[in-house]
Amino acid sequence: MKKIFIILSVLSFQAMAQKPRARDLGIPFDGITGINNTITDVPGVEVGYHTLISGSGELKTGKGPVRTGVTVILPKGKTDTSYPAAWFSLNGDGELTGLPSIDDFGMGYGPIGITNTNSVGIVKDAIGEWCFKKFSKGDFVDYSFGLPVVGETWDGALNDINGFHVKKEHVWDALNHAKSGKIPEGNVGGGTGMALYSFKGGSGTASRVFMIDSVQYTVGVFVQANFGRRTELTIAGVPVGKEIQDLMPLINKDKRKDGSIIAIVATNAPLLANQLKLVTKRVTHGIARTGTFSHHGSGEIFLAFSTALPIYNKDNTEEVWRVLPKWHLDPVFKATVEATEEAIINALVAADDMEGINGNKYFGIPHDRLKAIMKKYNRLTEK
Numbered sequence: 001m002k003k004i005f006i007i008l009s010v011l012s013f014q015a016m017a018q019k020p021r022a023r024d025l026g027i028p029f030d031g032i033t034g035i036n037n038t039i040t041d042v043p044g045v046e047v048g049y050h051t052l053i054s055g056s057g058e059l060k061t062g063k064g065p066v067r068t069g070v071t072v073i074l075p076k077g078k079t080d081t082s083y084p085a086a087w088f089s090l091n092g093d094g095e096l097t098g099l100p101s102i103d104d105f106g107m108g109y110g111p112i113g114i115t116n117t118n119s120v121g122i123v124k125d126a127i128g129e130w131c132f133k134k135f136s137k138g139d140f141v142d143y144s145f146g147l148p149v150v151g152e153t154w155d156g157a158l159n160d161i162n163g164f165h166v167k168k169e170h171v172w173d174a175l176n177h178a179k180s181g182k183i184p185e186g187n188v189g190g191g192t193g194m195a196l197y198s199f200k201g202g203s204g205t206a207s208r209v210f211m212i213d214s215v216q217y218t219v220g221v222f223v224q225a226n227f228g229r230r231t232e233l234t235i236a237g238v239p240v241g242k243e244i245q246d247l248m249p250l251i252n253k254d255k256r257k258d259g260s261i262i263a264i265v266a267t268n269a270p271l272l273a274n275q276l277k278l279v280t281k282r283v284t285h286g287i288a289r290t291g292t293f294s295h296h297g298s299g300e301i302f303l304a305f306s307t308a309l310p311i312y313n314k315d316n317t318e319e320v321w322r323v324l325p326k327w328h329l330d331p332v333f334k335a336t337v338e339a340t341e342e343a344i345i346n347a348l349v350a351a352d353d354m355e356g357i358n359g360n361k362y363f364g365i366p367h368d369r370l371k372a373i374m375k376k377y378n379r380l381t382e383k
Helices: 010-017 099-105 117-135 168-176 273-289 330-350 367-376
Strands: 046-054 066-074 082-091 107-109 112-116 149-153 202-212 215-226 260-267 300-306
Touching: 046 168, 066 117, 066 168, 066 215, 082 099, 082 273, 099 107, 112 117, 112 260, 117 149, 117 168, 149 215, 149 260, 149 300, 202 330, 215 330, 260 273, 260 330, 273 300, 273 330
Parallel strands: 112 149, 260 300
Antiparallel strands: 046 066, 066 112, 082 107, 082 300, 202 215, 215 260
């Protein structure tokens, strides 16, 4: 089998982060973005990737072709600080680990991982071991491993998913090189082998800033997008999927199952778990704006966290939280919907053509044709 290896250096990651995004094409979105229009606009949040691309031709389980990877999101950077969190399942045909603890205690701990369906276990264990090595104090009872949160979507149309190519060292590389600022989108990390509305899909992000009582807050959303049928695709209200009926996937042997989406919402707005649960539900509206109605086999699971922290007394016997009241949460809800919609379209715009197992191929959405369609419907913002 002919080998194709892609090594993503720091420079190539920087170049990928500079690729055109949806707004660069003149696609209009509501709301005001943060400085980078990414989840990392929320102070303290870092994102890391490890991308695995090798081989071509016929599927040989355990050897490739490989089109996969891992994404990590560090809510409080490379620290062991916990954070308020909540989750919501729109359609449970998927996996997100560590949820019983979040349900009971309303808190998350440590990095969040996103990968392919068959690599959840190795990513969970690798995150736990990384936390143990980094944060363990050598206590007899040691909880530094934590209960890692890891989500997945299925990349088996392009990737040798049963070859288990994601390894511990790949997860550690993503964790150790996680950063703030601009981050790549599209065919990177856990999103490498994903498809979106019958185009190539993958990783995407966006953010919004808003004011509540003269204080500015940020909401950032990260998605691993792998769902939808072509005719459903809607961008800024335009039926783009109905306008582009060619460039359909080339699936030579295997039939692709319905895809999924994992969405992670970050905010520095001071919210407790019950309020963050309401935020996760609003992700649904952002996804719906892009056209899907959530197919029966699409796993659609969302997690939200706040970077706000309580104040403790000197003996750590009391904690005091300052939180926004429910009747002031509409700006948070609105920002979540808007950032989710744009993150999905950013994933679509960033993704390039990709050929994988058995010559299966997904095409990236053509930017020139997308701009022409938006202009036809008077929805293009000229740059």
